[in-house]
Amino acid sequence: MNSLIQTSSMTKNWLEAANPQSQESQSMKRLGIWLCEQIASRDGRCISVGNGKVELPLMSQFVALHRSELLNVVTKLTVHSGQREPLTTGDRNEWKRLLGAMAVSHAKSGDVVVVAALLRLAARLDLQGKWLSEAKRYLLTQQHSDGSFGMLAAEMEFVGRTKRVNELATLRLTVEVLWALAELAALEKRSS
């Protein structure tokens, strides 16, 4: 079985067994299951909720964005399906290296959310490369044996672990990763 389908199948089992209490967590659970189904369907379509056209920022500015700005930009770029100017071959190569190197860099800092976001954007731009593959491999190693994602113990210890906080944080992170995996699965389908 394809590694992304296998991974998402485990996550789907975990999500189905989860019994979150808050409304937000329940929404996250439903979204997560839906993303797992998208991965399994492998129909090659991107996941989008808007038709707006968002242009890519300048590459030189992209690296310097603060974490929250970076996540904001990537979200805008990946939720909209509007057609943008096609990238030239040279730009595709530069974006592939830039996003790959950034994903590796954030992975080295242990920032799974940013790695997932960057991989999602790269997949939406139909970019594949060595560093992006290394970052994807890193992302897959963040899965627990129960199917959930994220090594959040240190953060939970810091903020004062409560069941509700832990549950929501794990669900949110798992959904972030699943969203990236869904875009990667769609890219695999388009490339095959």
Next chain:
Amino acid sequence: MVLQVRKSSMPDYRFLRQQANRSLDWLSSRLPEFSPLDKGRVDSFRLKAFAELTLVYASLVEWDHRGLRAKLIRWKTFITTLCERPAFAQGPRKQPLLAFGYLMPYLSLRGIGYRSEYYEETLRTLSSDGWLKSMELVPYRVLDREYVLWKSGFVKVEPPWRRLYLATAAGQSDNPFRFDDEATYSLTHSIFYLTDFGKRGHPLSTSSVTRVKSLAECLLLHYWRMGFWDLVGELLITLNCLGGTDSVIVRGATVAFFSAHKKSGCVAAKSNLDRDEEFSRAPKRSKRDREFRDCYHTTLVSLLYCGTALNQIPPHSP
């Protein structure tokens, strides 16, 4: 100075020369602080700093860039005077375990033609007793030692570069995940020595060069993002040593690297120096000392970067 790195190109000759001069001026103003001799003792931190200063000096003399020569005369006087002081010159025989560290400055000078009968005698004595290779070293430090001994002319036979390189971090892997700060220094230094800072042919195949350049570029973005300018500078030199690379990452990191320089011409190893509360509260003298400790190495790296970049540009280019 306003940074003039255009989107479409790397820094030009004029910019690099101006930048090199600013770094040279700052380093020249701090020359006494490179002296390892302090009240009858030798400071190991400054022993390393002095050896690094001498290595950069020897490289700049060899490269002979127009506009930098005149300022190096002060360096020559400082370095040779210190090397000739008996308090320093006796060091290798007095502490043979540290012999190589003491001899590094002389070996660098030897490579550009300087000779001292006292040091020659020391080299012969310590070499025949095995003291020059007595320490157990990590692979890239072995490459470092073999390079310095060969470059100085003391060892005539060229080292087995390829075998030495394959034992280093870069020879073992091209996966950026496996490179922490120490492994990245191993990569940069291995390439410096293997290529003689870009001035000699090297034993790497074309595909190996492509792999190493790709790895260096990926790590460059990481350290640029971290504001770790010491490694940004060393990785930029590494890419120059391998023939240069022009990409968004390299251009962006180059602009960021020079933007991190202070008006005085120095640049701190990491970008958080000025925000460090302990630093801002420190008394003036220790503040100055701290600035030297935090900036001397990266400023030498910056100067070396300019030198390797100037080596690739014809002096009359616009």
